[in-house]
Amino acid sequence: MDIVRTPKKSYRKQILIGSAVAGVVIVTAALTRLDPAVPTVERAAVLLDTVKQGDIVREVRGPGTLVPEHIRWITAQASARVERLHTESGRNVGSSELLLELSNPDLQIQTMQAEQQARQAEIDLINLRTNLRSAILTQEGTVASTRTQLVSSSQEARAADSLVRLGLVPPFEATNRKTAAEEFTTRYRVEQERLALMQSAIDSQIAVQASRVVQLRAIAENQQARLRSLQVRAPEEGVLQELTLQLGQWVPEGTTLAKVVQPGKLKAVLRIPESQAKDVQIGQKATVDTRNGIVPGHVIRKDPSAQGGSVIIDVALDGPLPAGAVPDLSIDGTIVIDRLTNVLYAGRPASSAGTGNTSVFRVDADGKTAVRVPVVLGRSSVNSIEILNGLAVGDRIILSDLSSVSTAEKIRIR
Template sequence: MDKQREGISARKRRNRLLYVAVSIVVVSGVTYAVSRLENAAPRVDLNTVWVDTVRRGPMVREVRGIGKLVPREVRWIPANTIGRVERIVVLPGSAVEPDDIIVEMSNSVLVQDAENAVWQLKGREADLINLKVQLEGNLLQLMSGLAQIEAAYKQAQLEAEINEELYADGLVADLTLKLSRVRAEELETRLDIERRRLSFQEGAMEPQIAAMEADVEQFRAQANLLKKQVASLHVRAGASGVLQRMSVEEGQQITLGESIFQVVDPSDLKAVIRVPETQARDVQIGQSATVDTRNGVVVGEVTRVDPNVENGTVAVDIHLDGELPRGSRPNLTVEGRIELENLADVLFVGRPAFGRESATVAVFRFEPGGDEAVRTSVLFGRMSVSEIEVVEGLQPGDRIILSDTSNWDDYERLVVN
């Protein structure tokens, strides 16, 4: 039987513990050393980045927006009556004059009502003529009766005067004198009554005729209204210009007041651009602007700033001065620039892709005379379309990278060659 050697197992355990301790120390040292090393600066091709130089001088602060040319006045032509579209005479894009018929409609009920109104008017006009004839006849009868009574009264008055003279000479009896006086007084009373009747008849004629004439005018107005509605079944342009849009189709039933088509003046246009709401707070009415139609640039002036925000933008109207470039038409896409202010002497640079107004941003600044760019914190101020004010962090002549450098956020330096 072999004899177990003493101490071998203990030595093996000590050696394993020693190896583990040494390994831990080595790994820790290596980890610490690696952590102390800086990341190697990546190399960037100069042709792939946008570089600009900081400079001092005047800077025009502008805002930019995309929009369209729109007519200054848009005329929607509505339907003045209900009807069915029978024919569209003129198509959008055509030049039109005020009396040009654009759409023809039909309404048989309206046409019949208009004819009935005309006949009712004629009947009322005949009634008016008949009333005037009747009143005039009644007046003549009264005048004739008045003349007869007046003649009889004068005759009775003359007889009474003669009888008085004869009675004084004793040639007629007292009864005869009294009867002649009574007859004269009776005829005088009848004469007064007839005069009053004649005066009353003359006064009553005017209101009767006026009432009938008002009735006739009411029927005439109704007939004229229906006549105009029948005429409006032929819908006319109503203004000179270009037929911009047609909102109906043949066979469609149209309601009263429904918009049928749109007429615009293509020579009288304005630009409506949309400006980011963050920049619109500085836009004011009266500021100078330029509008690029892609076929020329037109100078203009801000005339309206929409108080509402839509999809993060604000609509701004620009009145265009002078002649529009060739090819300008409604709904043409344009680019507008509005001059907010002219800064006389400021430090500025091209606007970085990630630059924000009144914010501190890290940019890569080139070392003087070298090809290395170092991350530098810069405080920017007021911003324009393509330039931004430098408040602190850069000096005139410094060159910085304006392109997006988010791929190198983990590096403090870049080698640009």
């Protein structure tokens, strides 16, 4: 007969499961206590600098071009067609040298019409003066004749009055002669007033016509000048530039035909970033790098407004130009703004926007890690910036742009 045997209870499986769970808990707790992973940067990919104390020169720098100090533009004073070219760009030209010839038949007709109108106005002025003088003379004769009649009628009136008292002349005849004398008195006064009026008006009438003559003569002279401008001549001695016209080409009035420059009188026109240009002042010293030499200069003009994020600064060149310095040559300019004495400074970090609070990575003594520290920056130059707080002499900082680890407080340098 079979005997039922009860198996012995085993605790080995429960022990193994409990050990596994405890291990997971311990590992999880250990992992939660670990610091976040520290970002790593390559040492060759970052630029380091050491904080120093001393004197620095504040400078701003910008690209630019060489531009002639004196440019004489030649523009078309009338619409015309190019008929003949006598020279080309790049040549030295003398004052009044013929450069090109233009033509415009309509302008010739307009000039002839203007001349004819001016001459007709002059003839009208002569005729007006003659007619007015003739009218004055006629009126003076009328005044003289009226005066004679007045004198005669006055004498007859007095004689008739005497004869009436003697009974030799009837009273009505004396009255008639007296009335005639009064009439000629009035006529004489009227004719004198008419003469005075004509004499006072003669000057104004002549002045009106004379002003018309002046106006038409000025128009005719302007038309003559426009006609002469079709013979385009150099306004002064220099080098001819930008003469790109072709034979038969039609150029509207006001079109730039060419320009004459003085190649030995150049200035530098720099484009300084607007964030740095605020400290630039007239008279500050500057240097211009022409890629073939350094030329000293000084600031002579500053644009009152910014264009495209830059401010235009004109620099006069104080030294001789190196060989190859020609108009429109690309250059680099540096302007000395200020000199700082005995200040704490370092290279300018790429992440710095200028003066104020920011943060930089300071390299530890072992050179293998860097920690982000807050700093206060002061006045800046092209390659250096003043440090007001946060760093000490001898500290090494990273100048390169580390925006990829902007949230990290510590990095590893490999």
